[in-house]
Amino acid sequence: MPVKVAVNGYGTIGKRIASAILKNSDFHLVGVAKYTPDYKTIIAAKQGIRIFVPRDEAEAFKSLGIEPEGYVDYLFEEAELIYDASPGGQGAKNKELYIKYRKPAVFQGGEDPSVAEISYSTLCNYSSTLGKRYIRVVSCNTTGLLRILCSLGVANIRRVFATIIRRASDPGEDMKGPVNSIRVDSTRIPSHHGLDVKTVIGNVDVETVAVAVPTTLMHMHVIEVMLKNTPCASIEELRKQGRGRIVTVSSTLADSTGKLLEIARDIGRPRNDVYENIVFTNMFSCREDRLVLIQAVHQEAIVIPENIDVAYGIMNIETDVYKVVDKVNSLLGIGQLHVM
Numbered sequence: 001m002p003v004k005v006a007v008n009g010y011g012t013i014g015k016r017i018a019s020a021i022l023k024n025s026d027f028h029l030v031g032v033a034k035y036t037p038d039y040k041t042i043i044a045a046k047q048g049i050r051i052f053v054p055r056d057e058a059e060a061f062k063s064l065g066i067e068p069e070g071y072v073d074y075l076f077e078e079a080e081l082i083y084d085a086s087p088g089g090q091g092a093k094n095k096e097l098y099i100k101y102r103k104p105a106v107f108q109g110g111e112d113p114s115v116a117e118i119s120y121s122t123l124c125n126y127s128s129t130l131g132k133r134y135i136r137v138v139s140c141n142t143t144g145l146l147r148i149l150c151s152l153g154v155a156n157i158r159r160v161f162a163t164i165i166r167r168a169s170d171p172g173e174d175m176k177g178p179v180n181s182i183r184v185d186s187t188r189i190p191s192h193h194g195l196d197v198k199t200v201i202g203n204v205d206v207e208t209v210a211v212a213v214p215t216t217l218m219h220m221h222v223i224e225v226m227l228k229n230t231p232c233a234s235i236e237e238l239r240k241q242g243r244g245r246i247v248t249v250s251s252t253l254a255d256s257t258g259k260l261l262e263i264a265r266d267i268g269r270p271r272n273d274v275y276e277n278i279v280f281t282n283m284f285s286c287r288e289d290r291l292v293l294i295q296a297v298h299q300e301a302i303v304i305p306e307n308i309d310v311a312y313g314i315m316n317i318e319t320d321v322y323k324v325v326d327k328v329n330s331l332l333g334i335g336q337l338h339v340m
């Protein structure tokens with residue numbers, strides 16, 4: 001029997017999790033909890049997704065022509081697994097409800113790590129998910145960094161320094177900035193991204209700095225990894241260890257986030273989503289013990305594979321991480337970008 005899943009919060013991440021669940025016969029989307037009657041609600045309703053709302057908001061949804069399926073608490077009662085995709089910080093408050101309804105839950109990277117028993121990234125710690133009830137999937141930049149570090153092998157790493165050039169906002173968030181400025185995105189070194197990486201892989205020496213730039217199309221990372229005494233890593237090996245989640249493209253073919261998202265459009269990816277880290281082939285250098293690379297990370301999409309992977313662990317469906325990765329890759333069409 002498919003596992004009954006609820007998605008609590010239907011924004012950038014929640015709607016993508018819901019779409020991925022709808023494709024997967026191991027899971028059944030019971031419905032989504034929606035808090036604001038907006039265009040996303042209308043589209044979801046037209047797609048046949050059951051919408052659950054807070055009791056005091058039902059009339060507002062009805063005035064939009066949306067007949068809610070029920071109240072949010074009905075959704076939690078019906079589900080066997082809840083994805084919390086609420087705005088950062090709200091998930092910790094929602095957790096009280098998940099405890100009340102005795103449901104396991106997957107939280108997102110905007111939450112403090114203390115919300116969950118573990119912070120998670122598939123290529124690093126899938127086996128730790130088994131038997132847990134509360135798991136936090138780390139955020140987009142952290143996922144992008146961790147896929148690289150865990151593919152290189154944490155035991156092979158002496159030190160990491162990464163510069164994160166992060167997008168200002170998601171495309172629909174036109175109230176946010178910076179609009180015409182480059183902003184230092186942290187009040188100290190390291191930025192929180194490096195600290196977040198350590199919540200998954202422990203006390204590895206990782207330092208990050210971040211700046212925010214006026215774009216909505218992906219982040220870029222410039223990463224330097226000092227390796228221990230190993231033969232220098234090759235880009236082919238990195239791609240192989242990335243199990244489809246790391247792909248490469250030469251910047252002589254596509255040198256910008258705009259072009260990468262156009263490729264996603266051209267290959268018919270839903271919502272132009274790029275689930276993979278895109279490492280620029282010609283921006284990868286490894287000499288002696290020093291590896292440098294530049295990669296692009298699509299903030300809206302990169303955490304979606306990990307969010308689906310984790311359900312196989314938290315629900316004790318599959319112990320073999322590679323079986324899970326292969327399954328989720330095939331579900332999301334991960335692998336098509338290898339044409340480049």
Ligand code: NAD
Nearest residue numbers: 008009010011012013035085086087088108109110140299
């Ligand atoms: P969002 O603002 O796009 O969506 C959040 C949704 O939650 C909204 O639709 C909002 O109406 C709804 N909501 C409001 N109150 C709620 C409540 N009490 N309970 C549940 N939902 C409620 O946010 P997002 O970008 O999808 O981010 C969600 C989480 O995912 C955050 O923790 C964020 O840090 C993380 N994340 C975001 C990105 C990204 O680039 N957007 C990437 C990775 C991780």
